[in-house]
Amino acid sequence: MEQKSSKSLQKLSELHRQHRGLINIMPLQTGGMLTEAAKKALIEFGDGYSVCDFCLGSLCDITNPPVREFVHELLPQFLGCEVATLTYGARDGIFMVMHSLAKPGDSIVVDGNRHYTTVVAAERAGLNVIEVASSGYPEFRIDVNDYIPLIEKHTPKLILLTYPDGNYGNIPNAKRLGEIAQEYDIPYIVNGAYAVGRMPVSMRELGADFIIGSGHKSMASAGPCGVLGMKKKWEEIVLRKSGTYSNKEVELLGCTLRGVPLITLMASFPYVKERIDHWNEQVSKAQWFSGELEKLGFHQLGEKPHRHDLLHFETPTFYDISKHVRERGYFLYKELKERGIWGPQPGLTKAFKLSTFAANQEQLKFVINSFNAILSKYS
Amino acid sequence: MEQKSSKSLQKLSELHRQHRGLINIMPLQTGGMLTEAAKKALIEFGDGYSVCDFCLGSLCDITNPPVREFVHELLPQFLGCEVATLTYGARDGIFMVMHSLAKPGDSIVVDGNRHYTTVVAAERAGLNVIEVASSGYPEFRIDVNDYIPLIEKHTPKLILLTYPDGNYGNIPNAKRLGEIAQEYDIPYIVNGAYAVGRMPVSMRELGADFIIGSGHKSMASAGPCGVLGMKKKWEEIVLRKSGTYSNKEVELLGCTLRGVPLITLMASFPYVKERIDHWNEQVSKAQWFSGELEKLGFHQLGEKPHRHDLLHFETPTFYDISKHVRERGYFLYKELKERGIWGPQPGLTKAFKLSTFAANQEQLKFVINSFNAILSKYS
Numbered sequence: 001m002e003q004k005s006s007k008s009l010q011k012l013s014e015l016h017r018q019h020r021g022l023i024n025i026m027p028l029q030t031g032g033m034l035t036e037a038a039k040k041a042l043i044e045f046g047d048g049y050s051v052c053d054f055c056l057g058s059l060c061d062i063t064n065p066p067v068r069e070f071v072h073e074l075l076p077q078f079l080g081c082e083v084a085t086l087t088y089g090a091r092d093g094i095f096m097v098m099h100s101l102a103k104p105g106d107s108i109v110v111d112g113n114r115h116y117t118t119v120v121a122a123e124r125a126g127l128n129v130i131e132v133a134s135s136g137y138p139e140f141r142i143d144v145n146d147y148i149p150l151i152e153k154h155t156p157k158l159i160l161l162t163y164p165d166g167n168y169g170n171i172p173n174a175k176r177l178g179e180i181a182q183e184y185d186i187p188y189i190v191n192g193a194y195a196v197g198r199m200p201v202s203m204r205e206l207g208a209d210f211i212i213g214s215g216h217k218s219m220a221s222a223g224p225c226g227v228l229g230m231k232k233k234w235e236e237i238v239l240r241k242s243g244t245y246s247n248k249e250v251e252l253l254g255c256t257l258r259g260v261p262l263i264t265l266m267a268s269f270p271y272v273k274e275r276i277d278h279w280n281e282q283v284s285k286a287q288w289f290s291g292e293l294e295k296l297g298f299h300q301l302g303e304k305p306h307r308h309d310l311l312h313f314e315t316p317t318f319y320d321i322s323k324h325v326r327e328r329g330y331f332l333y334k335e336l337k338e339r340g341i342w343g344p345q346p347g348l349t350k351a352f353k354l355s356t357f358a359a360n361q362e363q364l365k366f367v368i369n370s371f372n373a374i375l376s377k378y379s
Numbered sequence: 380m381e382q383k384s385s386k387s388l389q390k391l392s393e394l395h396r397q398h399r400g401l402i403n404i405m406p407l408q409t410g411g412m413l414t415e416a417a418k419k420a421l422i423e424f425g426d427g428y429s430v431c432d433f434c435l436g437s438l439c440d441i442t443n444p445p446v447r448e449f450v451h452e453l454l455p456q457f458l459g460c461e462v463a464t465l466t467y468g469a470r471d472g473i474f475m476v477m478h479s480l481a482k483p484g485d486s487i488v489v490d491g492n493r494h495y496t497t498v499v500a501a502e503r504a505g506l507n508v509i510e511v512a513s514s515g516y517p518e519f520r521i522d523v524n525d526y527i528p529l530i531e532k533h534t535p536k537l538i539l540l541t542y543p544d545g546n547y548g549n550i551p552n553a554k555r556l557g558e559i560a561q562e563y564d565i566p567y568i569v570n571g572a573y574a575v576g577r578m579p580v581s582m583r584e585l586g587a588d589f590i591i592g593s594g595h596k597s598m599a600s601a602g603p604c605g606v607l608g609m610k611k612k613w614e615e616i617v618l619r620k621s622g623t624y625s626n627k628e629v630e631l632l633g634c635t636l637r638g639v640p641l642i643t644l645m646a647s648f649p650y651v652k653e654r655i656d657h658w659n660e661q662v663s664k665a666q667w668f669s670g671e672l673e674k675l676g677f678h679q680l681g682e683k684p685h686r687h688d689l690l691h692f693e694t695p696t697f698y699d700i701s702k703h704v705r706e707r708g709y710f711l712y713k714e715l716k717e718r719g720i721w722g723p724q725p726g727l728t729k730a731f732k733l734s735t736f737a738a739n740q741e742q743l744k745f746v747i748n749s750f751n752a753i754l755s756k757y758s
Contacts, residue, residue, distance in 0.1 A: 260602065
């Protein structure tokens with residue numbers, strides 16, 4: 001026991017990341033890779049609570065580093081909202097809103113492509129989740145007009161749309177749902193975990209009440225880290241202050257990001273703000289990449305033509321190979337890793353998700369050629 | 380507007396920490412300073428979601444990096460508990476337990492020295508907070524026997540003790556409260572945000588049901604980051620799985636620390652585990668320091684002799700000076716900073732908290748001499 005424990009401790013003092021420096025096409029990670037400014041800030045503010053040197057009681061009001069300006073000026077402008085705050089991540093922002101606006105037993109209507117955490121957050125808040133079905137295989141489109149009959153039937157306290165979803169990268173008509181939300185006067189959350197920080201998105205233009213962003217998913221930040229934007233009218237409900245401590249928000253338990261992920265979010269922000277202007281190039285790159293992979297016999301699921309870097313492919317040829325090789329499903333991960341590529345979840349061969357967001361065209365060409373070479377090797 | 384915004388963005392790309400490298404006696408920070416191993420890990424795992432390369436659906440079960448072993452073997456052993464999990468910090472662990480074990484309208488009994496977040500977490504969970512009064516000025520001691528009449532009167536769903544508290548660094552008789560909790564069969568939370576990682580503490584020995592630790596406060600970690608230990612019997616309540624997603628814990632919204640603070644917690648752990656063995660030296664150092672400052676006319680609040688590095692002093696002489704100088708209360712912060720010392724919150728002179736945990740005796744001698752020199756300069 002003692003010996004095992006000392007071996008375990010030894011391991012902890014030598015933590016290495018196997019995938020560091022590889023071509024990254026792993027959808028969870030391509031939007032969260034740090035900028036050089038963020039890497040420097042990591043060291044500068046790494047120590048616990050070092051963000052809070054000049055705190056006067058409220059994280060979002062710290063002026064050095066300039067959290068106040070970031071949260072109260074830059075973020076609202078960026079999100080197209082009136083009030084913004086910091087969260088631990090998209091799921092935490094969603095829970096905060098649910099917990100503030102709905103009571104146990106209430107219903108909410110969400111898209112069928114929602115992230116699993118939407119369901120878990122609703123469960124934590126005691127809410128009934130009603131889902132708008134997608135069009136199913138192979139495109140899995142959400143028609144936001146399908147919210148209408150469910151709204152009429154269930155009178156939900158909230159509606160939520162995942163924009164885009166994390167499974168297919170589909171971009172539903174969030175603006176039309178904004179009109180529906182307004183017509184029925186129901187608070188409307190846009191979960192933009194894969195939008196905010198990658199592509200232009202404005203809460204105001206979509207007609208939403210809340211917009212959710214993820215720092216580690218799409219804003220070039222360390223995790224856990226997220227942003228929540230809202231209309232001014234929700235501030236006193238979602239950001240209500242404690243009855244005992246008048247400068248502490250109840251849903252934030254006083255403060256959230258009291259640490260270095262916030263600093264990386266801030267340090268990367270100028271770059272993130274700029275990169276969304278190149279979204280059209282990102283979409284072209286994704287479409288080209290998808291087309292090339294389809295030539296190899298892959299089949300892209302989700303909307304076509306695709307409008308996001310997150311792509312889901314069926315890859316029956318890899319699956320066939322996996323049935324006959326010693327490593328089974330892991331052969332693909334191993335082959336790609338040997339070529340310096342990190343993408344499909346280890347073990348998957350039948351279908352997997354990729355993201356073209358962080359790789360340039362040359363790297364993606366190398367990925368395409370590598371897939372081709374692996375297919376040839378085993379055929 | 381455009382010009383202002385570009386200036387704001389410029390600031391974000393050059394974030395510097397003024398207090399980096401100073402002698403740190405700031406109580407929020409002395410236990411959260413990173414080890415060299417943690418600093419290396421920061422860079423290695425800085426990118427968003429890089430902890431999750433080999434996730435199979437549950438953060439605490441990731442084997443590379445060895446999160447699983449850390450959470451399921453090392454942490455329970457370290458905390459003296461049966462089951463452990465990861466949280467965003469102490470406040471988040473406390474809320475999780477409250478939200479799982481109590482319903483809106485229920486009562487809880489807590490010590491009068493509790494952190495503000497205990498009250499805010501209870502408010503978020505809709506609970507009534509009943510406080511056990513301390514002995515008041517100057518020692519502010521909590522007599523845990525005072526829980527008994529309040530338990531009998533209010534039949535609380537939970538009791539909580541802050542061990543030690545963050546205002547005076549008092550160490551109440553947590554073990555005796557464990558006996559009381561058992562006698563009345565009430566779940567008992569020890570908030571060890573200033574204990575776990577600094578001093579030896581065992582949930583089992585204290586007879587508690589839950590133990591709370593803070594990574595950024597006392598475990599040499601980046602924030603936000605914490606740990607929660609519990610008896611096995613609470614696992615299926617606090618760590619209950621989603622009805623829809625059988626591998627996702629509802630109170631954790633699936634996963635919590637999906638980012639680099641977890642890696643710093645793990646990388647620093649071997650050092651943290653070792654440093655608690657030197658707790659007696661820490662206590663001696665704190666007592667010596669307190670004695671020296673009292674010779675300068677400071678008055679230590681809280682228990683005497685003191686048994687923790689967190690010390691609260693009344694400093695009437697500094698307050699008198701502040702009334703006559705141009706910088707008012709900020710003169711002390713400025714004088715100390717010029718001498719390379721970071722401790723009392725900027726603006727405070729009447730009373731402030733210090734921690735001797737991270738400074739060695741030589742550095743503390745320099746602090747004492749500096750206080751003395753500042754007093755002489757203005758007298």
